[in-house]
Amino acid sequence: QTPTVNIFAWAGYVTDEMLAKFQADTGITPVFTPYGTNDELLNQMRASNGAGFDVIWPTVDRVPNYVEFGLVQPIDENKVEWDRVIASAVSGSENMGAVVGGNRYQVPSDWGTEALSFDRDQAPLEYGSASYGDIWKPEMEGKATVRGHSGLVGIGLWLEGEGRLPRPMREAFASEEAMTEVYDVILAEAIARKGNIIQFWSNENEAQGAFRVNGAAIGQTWDSTAAGLAREGLPIGYIAPKEGALAWMEGLSIPSQAANVDEAYAFINWMLTPEAGAMYSNATSINSTAVGADALLSDEAKAFFAAAYPGDALDKLWWWPIQESWFVAKRNEYQDRFLSA
Amino acid sequence: MTSAVALPPSPAMPARTPLASRAAAAIPKILFWIYVLAFFVYLFAPLVVMSAAAFNTSRFPTVTPWLGTTTDWFAQMVDDAAMWRALWTSAIVALGVVAIAVPVGTAAALVLTSLHARAKSVLYALMVSPLLTPGVVIGIATLVLWRQIGVGGGLLLIVLAQASFISAYVMLMVAARLQRFDRTLEEAALGLGASKLMVFRRVLLPFLKPALLAAALLATLQSIENYNTTLFVRGFETPLTVYIATKVRTGLTPAVNALALVMIAITIAGALAWEIARRLEARRSAASSS
Amino acid sequence: MSHSVALERVTMAFGETRAVDDVSFTVEPGEFFSILGPSGCGKTTILRMVAGFLAPSAGRVLIGERDMAGLGPNQRPTAMIFQSLALFPLMPVWENIAFGLEARGVSKEKRRRRAEELLDLIALSGYGERKISELSGGQKQRVAIARALAVEPQVLLLDEPLSALDLKLRQHMRAELRTIQKRTGVTFLYITHDQSEALAMSDRVAVMSAGVLQQVAAPRTLYDEPATPFVATFVGETNAVPGRVVAIENGEAALDTAHGRFTARAGAGLAAGAEATLYVRPEALTLARQGATAGEGAGPNVLAARAERLDFEGAFGLLHGATADGARLLAALPSTTLGGAPAPGAEIAFSFSTRDAIALPGHAQARPEEEP
Amino acid sequence: MSHSVALERVTMAFGETRAVDDVSFTVEPGEFFSILGPSGCGKTTILRMVAGFLAPSAGRVLIGERDMAGLGPNQRPTAMIFQSLALFPLMPVWENIAFGLEARGVSKEKRRRRAEELLDLIALSGYGERKISELSGGQKQRVAIARALAVEPQVLLLDEPLSALDLKLRQHMRAELRTIQKRTGVTFLYITHDQSEALAMSDRVAVMSAGVLQQVAAPRTLYDEPATPFVATFVGETNAVPGRVVAIENGEAALDTAHGRFTARAGAGLAAGAEATLYVRPEALTLARQGATAGEGAGPNVLAARAERLDFEGAFGLLHGATADGARLLAALPSTTLGGAPAPGAEIAFSFSTRDAIALPGHAQARPEEEP
Amino acid sequence: MSALTGRFGPGLAGLFLVLVGFWLAGLVLAPNLMMIDFALRPNLLPADVGGPLDTYSLDNLAYLAGEPVHREIFLKTVWASALVTIATFVVCYPLAFWLAQTASPSAASLVVLALVIPFWINEVLRTLAWYILLAFRGPLNAFLMNLGILDEPMRWYGDGGVLAGMVYAYILFMLFPIYNSIESLEKAQIEAARDLGAATWRIHLRIVIPHAKAGIATGCVFTFMLAAGSYVAPALLGAPGSRWFTQIIYNWFFEGGDWNRGAAYALVLLVLCLAVVLITLRVFRVSLTDVAK
Numbered sequence A: 001q002t003p004t005v006n007i008f009a010w011a012g013y014v015t016d017e018m019l020a021k022f023q024a025d026t027g028i029t030p031v032f033t034p035y036g037t038n039d040e041l042l043n044q045m046r047a048s049n050g051a052g053f054d055v056i057w058p059t060v061d062r063v064p065n066y067v068e069f070g071l072v073q074p075i076d077e078n079k080v081e082w083d084r085v086i087a088s089a090v091s092g093s094e095n096m097g098a099v100v101g102g103n104r105y106q107v108p109s110d111w112g113t114e115a116l117s118f119d120r121d122q123a124p125l126e127y128g129s130a131s132y133g134d135i136w137k138p139e140m141e142g143k144a145t146v147r148g149h150s151g152l153v154g155i156g157l158w159l160e161g162e163g164r165l166p167r168p169m170r171e172a173f174a175s176e177e178a179m180t181e182v183y184d185v186i187l188a189e190a191i192a193r194k195g196n197i198i199q200f201w202s203n204e205n206e207a208q209g210a211f212r213v214n215g216a217a218i219g220q221t222w223d224s225t226a227a228g229l230a231r232e233g234l235p236i237g238y239i240a241p242k243e244g245a246l247a248w249m250e251g252l253s254i255p256s257q258a259a260n261v262d263e264a265y266a267f268i269n270w271m272l273t274p275e276a277g278a279m280y281s282n283a284t285s286i287n288s289t290a291v292g293a294d295a296l297l298s299d300e301a302k303a304f305f306a307a308a309y310p311g312d313a314l315d316k317l318w319w320w321p322i323q324e325s326w327f328v329a330k331r332n333e334y335q336d337r338f339l340s341a
Numbered sequence B: 001m002t003s004a005v006a007l008p009p010s011p012a013m014p015a016r017t018p019l020a021s022r023a024a025a026a027i028p029k030i031l032f033w034i035y036v037l038a039f040f041v042y043l044f045a046p047l048v049v050m051s052a053a054a055f056n057t058s059r060f061p062t063v064t065p066w067l068g069t070t071t072d073w074f075a076q077m078v079d080d081a082a083m084w085r086a087l088w089t090s091a092i093v094a095l096g097v098v099a100i101a102v103p104v105g106t107a108a109a110l111v112l113t114s115l116h117a118r119a120k121s122v123l124y125a126l127m128v129s130p131l132l133t134p135g136v137v138i139g140i141a142t143l144v145l146w147r148q149i150g151v152g153g154g155l156l157l158i159v160l161a162q163a164s165f166i167s168a169y170v171m172l173m174v175a176a177r178l179q180r181f182d183r184t185l186e187e188a189a190l191g192l193g194a195s196k197l198m199v200f201r202r203v204l205l206p207f208l209k210p211a212l213l214a215a216a217l218l219a220t221l222q223s224i225e226n227y228n229t230t231l232f233v234r235g236f237e238t239p240l241t242v243y244i245a246t247k248v249r250t251g252l253t254p255a256v257n258a259l260a261l262v263m264i265a266i267t268i269a270g271a272l273a274w275e276i277a278r279r280l281e282a283r284r285s286a287a288s289s290s
Numbered sequence C, D: 001m002s003h004s005v006a007l008e009r010v011t012m013a014f015g016e017t018r019a020v021d022d023v024s025f026t027v028e029p030g031e032f033f034s035i036l037g038p039s040g041c042g043k044t045t046i047l048r049m050v051a052g053f054l055a056p057s058a059g060r061v062l063i064g065e066r067d068m069a070g071l072g073p074n075q076r077p078t079a080m081i082f083q084s085l086a087l088f089p090l091m092p093v094w095e096n097i098a099f100g101l102e103a104r105g106v107s108k109e110k111r112r113r114r115a116e117e118l119l120d121l122i123a124l125s126g127y128g129e130r131k132i133s134e135l136s137g138g139q140k141q142r143v144a145i146a147r148a149l150a151v152e153p154q155v156l157l158l159d160e161p162l163s164a165l166d167l168k169l170r171q172h173m174r175a176e177l178r179t180i181q182k183r184t185g186v187t188f189l190y191i192t193h194d195q196s197e198a199l200a201m202s203d204r205v206a207v208m209s210a211g212v213l214q215q216v217a218a219p220r221t222l223y224d225e226p227a228t229p230f231v232a233t234f235v236g237e238t239n240a241v242p243g244r245v246v247a248i249e250n251g252e253a254a255l256d257t258a259h260g261r262f263t264a265r266a267g268a269g270l271a272a273g274a275e276a277t278l279y280v281r282p283e284a285l286t287l288a289r290q291g292a293t294a295g296e297g298a299g300p301n302v303l304a305a306r307a308e309r310l311d312f313e314g315a316f317g318l319l320h321g322a323t324a325d326g327a328r329l330l331a332a333l334p335s336t337t338l339g340g341a342p343a344p345g346a347e348i349a350f351s352f353s354t355r356d357a358i359a360l361p362g363h364a365q366a367r368p369e370e371e372p
Numbered sequence E: 001m002s003a004l005t006g007r008f009g010p011g012l013a014g015l016f017l018v019l020v021g022f023w024l025a026g027l028v029l030a031p032n033l034m035m036i037d038f039a040l041r042p043n044l045l046p047a048d049v050g051g052p053l054d055t056y057s058l059d060n061l062a063y064l065a066g067e068p069v070h071r072e073i074f075l076k077t078v079w080a081s082a083l084v085t086i087a088t089f090v091v092c093y094p095l096a097f098w099l100a101q102t103a104s105p106s107a108a109s110l111v112v113l114a115l116v117i118p119f120w121i122n123e124v125l126r127t128l129a130w131y132i133l134l135a136f137r138g139p140l141n142a143f144l145m146n147l148g149i150l151d152e153p154m155r156w157y158g159d160g161g162v163l164a165g166m167v168y169a170y171i172l173f174m175l176f177p178i179y180n181s182i183e184s185l186e187k188a189q190i191e192a193a194r195d196l197g198a199a200t201w202r203i204h205l206r207i208v209i210p211h212a213k214a215g216i217a218t219g220c221v222f223t224f225m226l227a228a229g230s231y232v233a234p235a236l237l238g239a240p241g242s243r244w245f246t247q248i249i250y251n252w253f254f255e256g257g258d259w260n261r262g263a264a265y266a267l268v269l270l271v272l273c274l275a276v277v278l279i280t281l282r283v284f285r286v287s288l289t290d291v292a293k
């Protein structure tokens, strides 16, 4: 029987080209199933008790949730080719959620941002003046798209910049009282301006759809969204706002009931090769953490990157804090009120 | 006969010419055909648009703007190994559902017919309750129960959750046919010396056969089509509806439309074949009985 | 108004089938007029053309001298009583009766009053609030009549309204229908395939066969003077003896048959030398002395036969016999005379009088096929 | 074996209702025995007890001298023919016929052969492969008989097997059933609510009313010598004249009635001075000269009346009349004598002979309720 | 029970009872009871389950009662489902009547054939078809603008889109029960009413609809239940302003991760559906046993 590895990953993260290359390189048959959101991944794993897949691809700030529910197993550090990973990503991920109770549960594989996508004709933006607040300007009524819960964070950063938050945004992730205090203000603002939203998105596909068929001119989306639209020739740009782009790191984890653990490590190590990293980045416009991948990037990907983060944009990245279970539950309640209002 | 009531003339008892009243009589007919036309436009417009989009080069499935005609999406659909896996999964699930729901629904219909009115209506209410339960609730309830005893979502739970309400459909179909069953046939068979088992096998079962086949078909369709319930109990399994829904959420391409078009084509072909067979059969039996 | 309903050369074709073929007749006001014929002969089709549910392919339907073309069933001065009655099961009796008034916008109070009057007429006062399902077959029948009468039609159309009832009730309702018709004076156009029903109730009967009108006449005339072999065999039981006409004289014909020479009244269109059939009713046969042969005996017409079976049926006995060449004969003998009835196998002879037999042209059609 | 079926004091109670109440009778081997009675009188219940579908609440059922208690329908030497026939619609004709043999484990080849023999018997050879739905009503009937005969029952039980057929076919099948019964010699226990059917076919008839056995006798005896008022009124049409017995002599009774004194045969249980009713059949009434009054005229029994209506019914006419006190009378007059029939309203008189009338104790029950 | 063994013998009867017992106890009752149990407990980490925090309470239900937005969505789902039901009825009734009473057999079978085609592809694809058709830059807007009916594209997604998509999805569930019940109406009833002078509307109101009541109730009950429990249509065709209660439930499970609260919400939905069904049947005097015939 041929060895197999079942990969449960973000839609669009593993292309057919990558699957073929992986199989050719390792002799292992990869089976790829896509998902659209972190929560979908988490709850799907809860529903199946952590069984069914060998590799999953959670965002680092959510890894503690998986650990709580016993859905992932500690990484056997000896089986990972650590020298293939950018060192700062490995060390940085430690405090972002990859390490829980002294055990590492995730190998970093990429990082990216959520910032402003805009229609160059209808809503042109410039670095420096562009702000999360642009989404909520009166002119953008009926033309904006955001993801429910991260849209609230964007508003928070905008209000924080204008000094209208009772506490710094980051404290909202630390305790329930702080969160309530901050989010009540954010939600009120969000509901008051909800008329700007033409469509909410929750996954890549919906985000692209907002621009492609639903008439959105501005939005808070992932980098991959704008890149995907631009690649098809749509006049969509992507730019970090002056408050700082929301940055996240992701990596590969192994579910607690994985059936093909060795193959899982083989896949993780393969993803960290420069070739695989570059293939990944070229397809998604998300940055690989594989050493040497940047050298192999396509010109297109390089250009997108340069345009997105001019000047000091990279220094001002706003990294997602860890989102504990209580936070996720509560954030969902706020999101729900926002969506339903 | 003398009448106490002076009758007003019947609504349209006019001195209209026959021609004029014929024209007036035609108006409701015209309105009705306009309605029929609208109905079928409503029924088919979405399907036509969806099918057409399978030939548009646009990566997002639409017909406006028309970026060029292509059959690439069909090729992509054929190459989509995950889709074929999903189809296979759906087939296995459907098989399991039929294997449970048909015997269970049949037994339920038979038990119902042998009960007295009061017990019957209580049991009947219980049996149709899964049909009055939202699909998501069935999925959730099943998942919650089985996780409690350590069974996670997967093929088994999909089959059980679907069978819980599809059995009710089977029960209804079998019960409907059973209502037309003439119990004296059973007595006749008994009177001729047959055992109860033989009566069941030779008289009742053959009578139920068409309903059982139809129920199996319906069960298959319901199973393949189900999304709301399956979504919660699928665990890491991906039947076709879930696959399609995932595509819709994670990267819709006209390959899905190509798939839909193929399914529509198969449906039409199947339906036509069925209709032709039915008419041939009707003609045959008409010929043989005259 | 010289007639109530008139059909003028009416034809109704369904594709290839001519369900009604060039039929003309008139019905007089206040008449109880029946259309009689076997299943599928076109009776219902005629009724539906009169009611307005069907438009004739050719010809005209007139009611009270007025051409009905283009008028729908709700615009004609007719009311129909359906074979199934078609009472509205979800309305109480009185609402059924008053439905036609409701359709004409009559106020509830007046409807209620009129319904009571009609309930009186059909002897069902006090039944107004009942459900239809709580009525017996005969009561339903009467409610259907009241419902139709409520709209004061000029013509009441009845499509085999008694056929769903059992024998006893059917006989009872015949009298009842007849009484109501006489009392209200409404023209009844009545359809049936049951000859005894048509004969017992009607002023005149139209006999149809395969879409074609055979004869329109009073019941007694149909029975005694059938115009066609079809009428002779369809209306009442009869014995048919085929033969050839040897002479016609004074309205009497002499026929040569396989069983000898017989005389009978000459029907229309009979010609000397042509093939013809003699028809004689079972009750017109009397038992001649046993052992008698043709030609012998008192009467002019004596038919030799062998007794086969005597079916005792209460009021009379049916004696089945067969002639020497195997043709069957049927004689109806009053029960009071059955004392000395012949045993099966006995040689017997039937006699009949000339005036009780009729000769019609052609050889008899076979009766609607008996089982193989 | 001295009898084929015997019921000994059989009672069947469903809760409060006694559907069958203390009934005893015996059926001889090879007899055509009918049970006749109105709907709901318990006929089917009796048949189902004989077949083994029901167990009697009290009493015994014996077949061929053997007590059947505890034996199921598949263990008794009976076969049943249902009103609906209950042919298996999904099996071809021959499998229907051979079903009982299949149940007994007979090999397919032998079954096939036996089915062919039976198809021969019922004159349907070559029909073995047909579907049931491709048969006519009478053919189905015969297949049902063959299916029942295939298991070689001692007794064939028939529950109104002809009632679903139309009149013509029903009459035809009566003769056919009778023929098959005589040919096979199997005992027939036959149920019907149609008196002319029972009278025409049976060797003996048991008349039931409301669960109680009224009389068991040959048809002619039932008609001429009814044992109870129920039998007198239920079997055949009759005219009932209530009165009081003044004398009984030589089996003849004299009754005083509202219409004068009449004589009739004395029925069982008649006592001088007691209330009694005189019954006379419509066909036993003859038209006495018009204007005659009671006591006058030739015969001893003359009944004055007013003519009301003459219903012509083909073979005979039914003359409806009413006595002075409003009781209705019915006379059946042969059609051939209808020439001088009285007009409605005419004063007439009927006469009847003593031997054609019978007096029974008590005052007549009303006939099963006519419609209110 | 004795009737069952009497008819089928102990062996078969036993088998039937086992099958029915397995279904009703194992697949219907147990999951629902467990869901109720689940709905009455707090959302805990695996480590805390069975611990001191794991107590029964009505908190999850109280949360719904105390959350105005959810309450509102809940109520909106109820009336919107009722609206879907009414719209589906209006769309289906004339066709059902025509099919059952007027159409020639061959025309009827052709139409039935046409009707089932959309229903052999699944609900997700059916809804997707509407999603494509109604898109802002989609064919419907293009068509209407070409005709000059619209100057600029309309936003179809939202309440209107959900309505169109749901009515579409449930046509057959409404049509067939009504068709079946109207078909059993004797044609002579309609002819009699017409013959007595009734106008078309009166024939429907007084004769056809009362006769078809049970079928109409069945169709309405099914449509309402399916609409209230639908997830796909509001998810795909809804807009920011047209959320459905099922989406909230889904969110508790697949976004918020609070399965207990999700179960509580599902329980409320279940109770709602059953209540609406039973009340409707009571109001229209249809017994449950007449439903789904």
Ligand SMILES: Nc1ncnc2c1ncn2[C@@H]1O[C@H](COP(=O)(O)OP(=O)(O)OP(=O)(O)O)[C@@H](O)[C@H]1O
Binding pocket: C014, C017, C018, C019, C037, C038, C039, C040, C041, C042, C043, C044, C045, C046, C193
């Ligand atoms: N709508 C129709 N289309 C085609 N043929 C029809 C139609 N209606 C009646 N026919 C045919 O016309 C002929 C006469 O039918 P009709 O119903 O008038 O007979 P009927 O005398 O009333 O018979 P029955 O006594 O059985 O009611 C039959 O052959 C019948 O099949």
Ligand SMILES: Nc1ncnc2c1ncn2[C@@H]1O[C@H](COP(=O)(O)OP(=O)(O)OP(=O)(O)O)[C@@H](O)[C@H]1O
Binding pocket: D014, D017, D018, D019, D037, D038, D039, D040, D041, D042, D043, D044, D045, D046, D193
């Ligand atoms: N299973 C039963 N439970 C209760 N009552 C019954 C049952 N079967 C018959 N009866 C009652 O017993 C009486 C006799 O019924 P049965 O069927 O024997 O009548 P029948 O003479 O065959 O009538 P029909 O001519 O209408 O068939 C009726 O009053 C009937 O209602």
Ligand SMILES: NCCCCNCCCN
Binding pocket: A010, A011, A012, A059, A204, A222, A224, A248, A320
């Ligand atoms: N909150 C973090 C989101 C991480 C998203 N990864 C997105 C990939 C989209 N194609």
Ligand SMILES: [Mg+2]
Binding pocket: C043, C044, C045, C159
């Ligand atoms: Mg007819």
Ligand SMILES: [Mg+2]
Binding pocket: D043, D044, D045, D159
């Ligand atoms: Mg009976």
